[in-house]
Amino acid sequence: MPAPAYDDQNVFAKIMRGELPSHKVYEDDKTLAIMDIMPRGDGHLLVIPKAPSRNIFDISAEDLNAVMATVQKMAHAVVQAFGADGTTxxxxxxxxxxxxxxxxxxxxxxxxxxxxxxxHTGDMADNDSLARHAEKIRAVLG
Structure with a gap:
């Protein structure tokens, strides 16, 4: 059975087009890192590819590699920014x-x-907290 088609009206596509706000932490030519608005812990962020893909099943290897390189960079940054013991x-x-x-x-x-x-309650975090957490991470990234 074929996977459903990519829907370019999803929230992350809208964020990348500037139609919805976000707290950007990092960006390069292939990826974007933003704060999760429903964090499961302080400093919880999301790394997304700029190229459209639905999930692990249809992302190109090149884009997946770029995402994982950014994930590694963000993992180091959040550990340093928050004095964490590790990451999930x-x-x-x-x-x-x-x-x-x-x-x-x-x-x-x-x-x-x-x-x-x-x-994961579906409740959004306080915008000021998200902004402070994003700034802490950006400070580590330089």
Whole structure:
């Protein structure tokens, strides 16, 4: 059964076109890193490819490599910015895998020993907190 077609009206496509706001942390020619508006931990961000792809099943190898290079860079940055003990890296593909937004994206979440992830409640974080967290990460990136 073929996968559904990419929908260019998804929230990440709209962010990249400037139709929706975001707290950008990092950008290069192939990827964008933004704060997750429903963070499961302080400093939770998303890395997305600029090229359209629905998820791991249809992203090109070149774009996936670029995404993962940015994920690694962001993992180092969030650990340093927040004094974290490690990170959780997550990617969900298709509804059965937990995917909700159908543009490839990877979650990078700073983690601390003994501190569980917050539940995914669907509640948006305070905009000022997201702005402060984004600034902390950008400061580390230079």
């Amino acid at each position: 890296i997550q990617q969900f593909s298709e509804p059965a895998g937990g995917q909700v937004v159908f543009h490839t994206h990877v979650h990078v979440i700073p983690r601390f020993e003994g501190v569980p992830l917050r539940p």
